[in-house]
Amino acid sequence: MPDSPTARQVRSRVQRRLRYLYLSAVLWRRHIPIWTAAILIGLMASVFANGSHLSHAIFTRIYDNSPYWSLLITPAGLALAIWLMRHYFPGSAGGGIPQSIAALEGGMQALRERILTIRAAIGKMLLTLIGISSGATFGYEGPIVQVGAAIKYSLNRHAALRHEGAARSFILAGGAAGVAAAFNAPLAGIVFAIEEMGRTFDLRASSTILLSVIVSGLTATAILGNYSYFGMVSVNMELEQSWLAIPVCGIIGGLLGGVCCRIMLALTLRLPGPLHGWRLKKPVLFAAGCGLALAVIGIASDGITFGTGYFRAREIIEGSGAGMQGYGLLKLLSMFISFISAVPGGMFAPSLAVGAGFGLNMANLLPFLPQTLIVLLGMVGFFAGMTRAPMTGFIIVMEMTDSSAMIIPLMATALLASNVSRLITRRALYDGQVHIFLRQWHAGQTTPAAKQIDPRAAEK
Template identity: 45%
Template structure:
């Protein structure tokens, strides 16, 4: 080989190596950025809920004024100032992953949308919305990684998917669940050539969270065990009931998102802000009926039920479901992951009145997995994320069984997963791929 051909050969190999290492470096830095964003959103969510709690300490009836006005402001900001920031944000990322080019994806996962998501999500929690921050973290994470991918000097595939997975990992401190979520829910497929990069981004986001807030389990560690034998009857019973409830939640949400028929649907389309305020009023009434327990993410209530640190309010589950449904159909930015786990915990605690021989901790974990699976129809993600959040490996097999049963029960009510059904509306807006689906009128989840 001549010197010139040898030099050309090494030049090509050097450029390939440079691209490869730059790609890996960008994924790692992106993961760190997503981790920091998740920590910021967690801090803002906690601050907003504490501030609303101080308002309620003056008088719980102030919610009848603050919550409707806050819902109206949040939806106005989401529609007029930060379009495409409505709802959980996961459908937007799924739609962006399916769109063919970068320019079509940009309106759904831009840094402007990410900023709006953080701001308006905080506004919602500040006025008592029954929403979570984990879904919004997925859209924010995807937006950050998408921006890094667009700025990269070389074309870099996989950034958007990695950002979404890293968002789940950092939000719940569940790295394995982040990877599973990226495979099962976000992509419904997996490119092996990007697997190492996605895992690297998840690791970077997880380490960032670990370095800043320390090692923790989202709901604390539990030692719940479901004894083999008669106690296992609770698995199919709880899974079916919670799976059906989650499927019903999804069906109603999809119905409102696509637009109700007739006069009611037309009115909502023409007056989305007023409708959001009415939903806020409904949430405030749920709060009064539940003694202020249904506001916010539901983290404290779910943790208390799991660890039995306070007496169980058997009305919590139904009221939390109603408040979360009203918050979701209003269209304001906010996720349903954490509220769904709280609803599942509340509904399962009600079953403890019947299954008195089953440990409450085990029953509650089964309810959480079952209801979350019923809502999102992602059974693997549901049992992995619950197992990681509680660090309870003894319950893995019962949780897996509950997730599969709940998934089948949910499909009897709604044939398609919530996020993918809602993503079709965004695809319809940007590309004529789903001619039978109607775009979201006024509110976009």
């Protein structure tokens, strides 16, 4: 006997409900790894932040006991980091941001399997903290980009292997979530993903990025609290003040940032003179030599150049940086030496500290304006000049200092500095480093920059 109309309707309704429940379960299974990865990124950012501050505090306490301890600790720490990287964590080398951007390129599955693993993420965190605890000029904000990308990619590896677009989405979302959680700056994380990492940006990745930024940011805030990275500042810029401060900070910051970018790219490609051969043949001893140089500079500067630069930059922003007129240049020198040591570590936060130091110098040129105002413009000018990422620059400084009232001056300074930087260097910092990284990866070269992919390649 055939079904009645009522029976067919009931059966159709049941089938629709079952289909809905099935599809909902599938969607939940797809989203659980994304949520889990975002929570883990927030947790790792909190561990990284607390570990960085604790490492710096321990080093400072030892230094205060006797400055000459740094002559032992800094060389030994950098040598240990290089030794561990070469033997146990070869995928953890580099600053983190160029490696993550390179992994976004199509056909880079082999590279992703090397640098976007949980082992590489653990190594990146461990080695960076060793460098910071040794007093070197490193930050954790660059490495957390690779850590975030590695966690996101690893937990969603099956989907990433099936779809190239999904793989890029996970890498972008992981990097953005890392920046947002590290700086407590969600807008900066989103803009960073689009502006700095977004050469292969796909609009379909926007929901994954937003979800990851929100969840990782909430996780980090739940642990660290709602804070401004460089503290709260109360400063406003009147129109009659901005006409002079913006061009001064934009032009000087852009020139200094462009010169710094050009030097960093040259050092990425090849060290000058015999230094190239020394690092190639004796990387552990070379790192120890870099540590000794950092210790000497630190002792000569009364300890102000040690560490990420977070605390010194905060002092300058808050107007208590008396006697630190040479900080910008000295911190820049220590950043170069830390970089050529090849120890994993980021230049993101140190570059902002250098910019704060140069901003203090610019404030002397404009003594009739508030020092904090000029320092903030100097920070964004130098950062935008070095990275040529003006949107990331002004948003990250605005969010880190809670200075939303200065958004227009910060924006104008960043844009001017970015364009001035083009007169000094054809490529921006991360874009140039990615270009070198990919070229050497494809060519299989064994220069120091290529050895960051596999440090043992030169021994073969």
